[in-house]
Amino acid sequence: MTTVNNTALFIVHLPSLSPDCYRPLSQPIANLTRITAKRLLVVLVSEEFDDAAGIPSEHSRHGNVERDEVHWHAIQRLLTFVYVQASKVAAEQDNLLLQIDVLLKTPHQLRTHRLDSQRGDEEVVNVVYRFENDHLEVSPSLARASQRRLGSLGPHASSTINDAQDEQDEPKKFSTPLSRFPVIALGGTFDHLHAGHKILLSMAAWLASERLIAGVTDTSLLGSKSNNEYLEPLETRIGRTRAFLELFKPSLTYDVVPIKDVYGPTGWDPDVQALVVSRETLSGAAAIATHRAAHDLPALETFVIHVISAKDESIVLEDAVELRKAKMSSTAIREWIAARVGREYD
Structure with missing residues (x-):
C-alpha cells in the first residue's frame, strides 16, 4: 500500500534553464503529487537564478535588457511547467486544495536560507526527495529529516545538491547583472491561492529589488462572484499572499493591502516603477496608465504574465492545455468546494 505524506519536500538541481533540463521532472513531480496529501514544496536550485530569489545585487538596476527578457521568459516557463505538472495531478486526485509551492534558490541560498517563511512555520516535513542526473531518490543525507520542522531543513539540504562545492564559496555573479525595479505593484483577488496566483506573485517578486505592493481586492467588490x-x-x-511572498523572496519589503478600486496604491504612489499583470487584466493596466497620466504620476513599465488563466494559450501550447485540465482558477476551486459540501448533505 502506497504511503501518503502530509508534506513532501522535493529538491531539484538544474544545470541550466533549458527545457531539456526540466522536462524530465514531469513524471517525478506527478508521482510525488499522488502521494502528498496537504503540501508539496518544490525547491529548484540553479546558479542561473543568481539574485533572483533573495540576494540583492548592487548593480541590479543596470542590467542588460535583452538578457533580462530571456530570463523573464525562461523563468516564467520553468515555473509554469512545474506548477502545471503538480496541479494537473492534484486535480486528477480530486485534491484541488493541495498546497503547491515552488521556490527558486541558488546553491548558496539553499545553504543559508530557511525553507519556510520568516513568520515561524511549524510544519512537519514527512519525506524529502532529490532529483539529480535524471534520477529520483529519497535523499540519503536527509533520511533522518523525516518528521523534522520545515524551517530547520535549509542548511541540511545543501548536501543533497552540491556536495563538492565548498560551503565558504561566494554565490556566482554573472558578468551581466540582472535589472530590477525597486518598487513593483500588482493586484488580484487571491482567493484560495493557487498556482496561477503564485506564478504572478513569483514573477513580480523576481523583478523587484526593494519593495513589492500587492493589492488584494476587498470583499465588498466580490459580491457577484460565483459561490x-x-x-x-x-x-x-x-x-496567505504575504506568507507566500515572504517564502519566495524574503529579502523584499511587502505591502499587502486591501484595495477597493482598480488602482490601489498605483493611483497615488509616485515611487512605483512597474506593474505586473495577467493578460486577462490588461484593461486594468490601461486604466491605471490613464489615471497616472491624468494625475502627473510617472508612467509604469508593464509586464504581462501569460500563464495565469486556465483559458490563456499564449505560453507553450501543451502547458496551456494542461492548465485548462487542472482547472487552475479560484472559481473552479469554489465550485469544487460547493460540490463537496452538497454531497455531504445529500
Whole structure:
C-alpha cells in the first residue's frame, strides 16, 4: 500500500534553464503529487537564478535588457511547467486544495536560507526527495529529516545538491547583472491561492529589488462572484499572499493591502516603477496608465504574465492545455468546494 505524506519536500538541481533540463521532472513531480496529501514544496536550485530569489545585487538596476527578457521568459516557463505538472495531478486526485509551492534558490541560498517563511512555520516535513542526473531518490543525507520542522531543513539540504562545492564559496555573479525595479505593484483577488496566483506573485517578486505592493481586492467588490459564500475572508487572503511572498523572496519589503478600486496604491504612489499583470487584466493596466497620466504620476513599465488563466494559450501550447485540465482558477476551486459540501448533505 502506497504511503501518503502530509508534506513532501522535493529538491531539484538544474544545470541550466533549458527545457531539456526540466522536462524530465514531469513524471517525478506527478508521482510525488499522488502521494502528498496537504503540501508539496518544490525547491529548484540553479546558479542561473543568481539574485533572483533573495540576494540583492548592487548593480541590479543596470542590467542588460535583452538578457533580462530571456530570463523573464525562461523563468516564467520553468515555473509554469512545474506548477502545471503538480496541479494537473492534484486535480486528477480530486485534491484541488493541495498546497503547491515552488521556490527558486541558488546553491548558496539553499545553504543559508530557511525553507519556510520568516513568520515561524511549524510544519512537519514527512519525506524529502532529490532529483539529480535524471534520477529520483529519497535523499540519503536527509533520511533522518523525516518528521523534522520545515524551517530547520535549509542548511541540511545543501548536501543533497552540491556536495563538492565548498560551503565558504561566494554565490556566482554573472558578468551581466540582472535589472530590477525597486518598487513593483500588482493586484488580484487571491482567493484560495493557487498556482496561477503564485506564478504572478513569483514573477513580480523576481523583478523587484526593494519593495513589492500587492493589492488584494476587498470583499465588498466580490459580491457577484460565483459561490461567493466560499470566498476566503479578506484577512485570510492577505495573510496567505504575504506568507507566500515572504517564502519566495524574503529579502523584499511587502505591502499587502486591501484595495477597493482598480488602482490601489498605483493611483497615488509616485515611487512605483512597474506593474505586473495577467493578460486577462490588461484593461486594468490601461486604466491605471490613464489615471497616472491624468494625475502627473510617472508612467509604469508593464509586464504581462501569460500563464495565469486556465483559458490563456499564449505560453507553450501543451502547458496551456494542461492548465485548462487542472482547472487552475479560484472559481473552479469554489465550485469544487460547493460540490463537496452538497454531497455531504445529500
